[in-house]
Amino acid sequence: MVVLNKIYTRTGDTGDTALGDGSRVAKHALRVTAYGTADELNATLGVARLHAEGEMDAQLARIQNDLFDLGADLCCPDMERDAEAEYPRLRMADAQVTRLENEIDAMNARLEPLRSFILPGGSALSAHLHICRTVARRAERQAVELATMEHVNPAAVKYLNRLSDWFFVAARIANDEGRADVLWVPGANR
Template sequence: MGHRLSKIYTRTGDQGTTGLGNQQRVPKDHPRVEAIGAIDELNALLGLLLAHPLPDPLHQALTPVQHQLFDLGGELSIPPAHIIEAGQVQALERQLDSLNEKLPPLKEFILPGGTIAASLCHLARTTCRRAERRLVTLAKEEATNPESLKYLNRLSDLLFVMARELNRTEGAPEIFWEKTKRG
């Protein structure tokens, strides 16, 4: 592989625009750039989560997700590319089903928290939901890959179940939401 970035700064964005992979320039607050940025934030947060000791199955599940999120960012930066495929969504569903079958059914809402790793999973889940919302906004303006939206939706569910699993394996109790009483 050749050198992709010989210089980190280019000064081309100093006027508030950025270049897409197809050479198109768009404002930095364009819905496409907002979606790419939210996916990048999610990927960075997964990197932080992976820096913590995790059970092997969770670590092995999240490492490919980082690569796929990078693919998704690439897909969005080169419209009308379609890189995320139905099989990747189905793989997330299989992981989700496998992890969820070990957990007790939920009868109440739970508060995000527990162990540090579980808390990071919850934070990644909310970041994933933001990325999903940004992609929905973009899809209202431009054609996008429907599999990418499904992928983010399943990933947020997987991160929720991973948080529950991490708390279960570490013996951290789930804290059920209680409606606050008005005084």
């Protein structure tokens, strides 16, 4: 159980922060940037949920929980030492990726195929989900870059890749199952 009885610690006042394994790194380290962007995505998703209801809201709530799992995974480097950790490390699992894929397939089955690119917008929920999509892509790029330098759980990268696809399809669902999508008209304003 997590107990947060004091919010500020002053330990980061000199520009460094602790990772999940207790090691300290600069606050601008790529690992911190990657899990910080996952946190930003979670906050952005919280705003999107203000416009969601029913099953969509339940799915978004599950994703918010997954994003905390993702942050916990990304903040703990060196997976090879997981067995030595005092407490079991929380790592993203392929089952979380598979759940997203199944949900994408179910939503996509309700949509007509796209015949044009779409512009972010339409309903408020759709617009917010498109913002989530772009933040998820940024988090994915950061995790992929981190993986070129340090070990990153492959399931975490796969999850972010599927998640941006999930947000795209969900944004279409939020636009009256694609009927209210805003279509791109190439060169319309030349």
